[in-house]
Amino acid sequence: MDVSLLLDGLNDKQREAVAAPLGNHLVLAGAGSGKTRVLVHRIAWLMTVEQASPYSIMSVTFTNKAAAEMRGRINELMHGSSAGMWNGTFHGLCHRMLRAHYLDANLPEDFNILDSDDQMRLLRRLIKAQNLDEKQWPARQAAWYINAKKDEGLRPQHIDTFNDPVEQTWLRLYQAYQEACDRAGLVDFAELLLRAFELLKRSKHIREHYQARFKHILVDEFQDTNNIQFAWLRLMAGPDCNVMIVGDDDQSIYGWRGAKVENIQRFLNDFKGASAIFLEQNYRSTGNILKAANELIANNNERMGKNLWTDGAEGELISVYAAFNELDEARFVVGKIKEWQQTGGALQDTAMLYRSNAQSRVLEEALIQAGMPYRIYGGMRFFERQEIKDALAYLRLMANRHDDASFERVVNTPARGLGDRTLETIRMAARDRGATMWQASIALLEEQVLAGRSANALRRFIELINALEDDTRELPLYQQTDEVIRNSGLRVMYEQEKGEKARHVLRTWKNW
Incomplete structure (x- = not known):
């Protein structure tokens, strides 16, 4: 393949990331800066220029949709020559590993994945079996407790309750839940990560097998990783592994479910000789939107620091309407859409975004009253x-x-x-x-x-x-x-x- 095909159309910083020498690299990629394109072209560069085998490359993303998109773009760029590369989510790759080594992981061959609804049902049964009041000890809170402990790499025997009766009750539920899962051959989503980590930590021959195979590991959305994912990555990456992570400390929004934005800084400290490359040119938004975003995010503490910019148009100014209540808000939004429609705008070019599904009812009522057709996107998977x-x-x-x-x-x-x-x-x-x-x-x-x-x-x-x-x-x-x-x-x-x-x-x- 002509190497120029991998670099043409990239800006200077994107080229720097794609063609970076072998080693450990952090790509701090702002929103809309083309990070997926950089990752795809980096993988192609490794196979074309560095002569890396697809079998030696692992690419980690955070959603199945992102993994499928990356797989498709790599195959398109490399004309289907990426067979053998591991590409998937943390959970998907850990699941694959546990299927391959179920005996070493102390699992039955036909172990099943427990989804969140089934986890709730099992916890409700265990709460009742322990004669606890579910109003005082909700199954959802029990699930949060158990998942949070697993994300920290903690089994029941590792937890010190400090004689706190509340903590002791949650711990007792965790213990009963783990025993029930082990007895039935069930693995929840948090367990996939923890058990795969324990497998690598405990089994030297399995750890060395993967370290010998994967010489290039690339991880997307690194700001959303938690402690157990970071620990798993450290075990997967051997002394000769080249790790490239892509993340944005300004887009860390999952701290409530255990994500550690500080993992970005930990990477620079824990991975030998790691360097940082900043992608700041934005291809998604207008100048006025970026100026407002930069001013707002500058108030955050402990940022690594970057300033998004675009060579595109400044665009329209941002307008803000402070509504009296949700009814006034819905009336205003529908009114603005109506104005847009009356000046020749098409409804299919208009979108309404809201924070939670509970907010849709008032907006739908306003649309119905205005006789305006609409379609709700999303819903149950x-x-x-x-x-x-x-x-x-x-x-x-x-x-x-x-x-x-x-x-x-x-x-x-x-x-x-x-x-x-x-x-x-x-x-x-x-x-x-x-x-x-x-x-x-x-x-x-x-x-x-x-x-x-x-x-x-x-x-x-x-x-x-x-x-x-x-x-x-x-x-x-x-x-x-x-x-x-x-x-x-x-x-x-x-x-x-x-x-x-x-x-x-x-x-x-x-x-x-």
């Missing part, structure tokens, strides 16, 4: 929809009978006559025996503890799961899914419901 999670829970339970979260989700979905009292009996039996809910159910049936109707319903459920696994074992996944939806009763359940939601669910399953 595909795999967070109830009907999708129900189908996935059947598939997960077929693969792993010890998955208590999936068991609870579908044992009475569709309704099969298993009430709250029966489920509570199963939960208590599982807790008392130190077993999973599946194991406890079989034991209760064998011991004839349950009443006739409940026992028959539970027995039919167990037979259903066993039959689904036997009948679909040799089928490809999409056919397994279709069989589960049809034979579990999920399809009939929604066919019997009325309304647009039920019709939407059936269309979704048809196209899945």
